[in-house]
Amino acid sequence: MMVKDAEYSFEQLFEDFSKIGLERDGGITRLAYTREEEQAKLLLKKLSEDLGFTARKDNAGNLWIRKEGLDPDLPAVLVGSHLDTVPQGGAYDGAVGVLAGFECMRQLDREGFPNRHSIELVVFAGEESSRFNIATAGSKILVGKLDVEALKAAKDNKGISVYRALKQLGYDPDDLPGFAAEDYKAFLELHVEQNVILEREKLQIGIVERIAAPTRARIELHGVEAHSGACPMGERHDALAAAAEIILAVEKAGYKEKDHHTVATVGRCTVRPGVMNVVPGYTELLVDVRGVEKESILRAYEEIRSSASSIAEKRGIGLIFEHLSSENPVELDPEIINIIESICKEKEVPYKRMNSGAGHDCMNLAPLVPTGLIFVPSKGGISHNKNEFTDFGDIHAGIEVLKEAVKVLSA
């Protein structure tokens, strides 16, 4: 049963959303810009309107819910996250943040809290990259990081573009929204940690200071294909053996920057011709270096570049080192961090300041409006998995901290 009773609990609310896109095996599939994601937003829209909040959707598929302030001209306090999931995902990633935001607004409304600033909840569409290979689509469109051409170019595995998917859902992607930063005082996102730190340290809240950003490269190694029996060891230019050395060099470069929380990964290795009796003539590696300190990321990246070139040279292998992208790590607002920290201390909620290795919608807003990110624990660090779990006690701690922060900011 979908919630009808005005007295429904947060747990009932959460259970109802967990049924949308639920599959037989217990996984939840609400992919970006699908009917299932839409259904979740529609339910929230209805529940919001039942409480007298105003709700509107923009043409990026984002849903905006507003509890008007006593002075509607003041910049609003924004909270939010996303309701889409990966295929066979869990009930917590994204939904916890959206429903916690809704619960805050519901409680403040019930308590008759006299917010001078309006309070808004945004549900960002298409946060997960599983369908279109674009992460945080809804918030990126909003801040102008994705234009209509990019939406036409990004396609799912059936050849449907984001542009077409938006049209199919009744949106007009030729009239994309923008973000008027001056209309907002702050943005707060609550999210599951997707890591084991909070659980391991028996903490309920993580106050995020920085969000890591990836720098990526593609390495091509051109050796010489040869008969694996006839070609003697000293005569070989084995592209895969060179790649093996480079992969270990990438790992080593990451380890060297460990104290700066930088990580380095080779996520894919393509070998040609890829048969048992031919010395590989070609290998491609995809390298991903992430961290929260730009200088540390650069040091690791440069070390990888120079190791790759000396390994290739030593082995007589041709090297193409292609820089794919580099994004800047995001720093969250120090004042918002202080507000959240004071609340945790006052409420005696165990917390720590930490960084986020994963990206979130809030990183797109952070350069434009003072932004905070609050983590609640993930059991076993599991996420993007039907077994992801966060204890309701921890979610309620998150709701309490979020609500107090919204009160401080909107008073």
Ligand SMILES: [Zn+2]
């Ligand atoms: Zn998420």
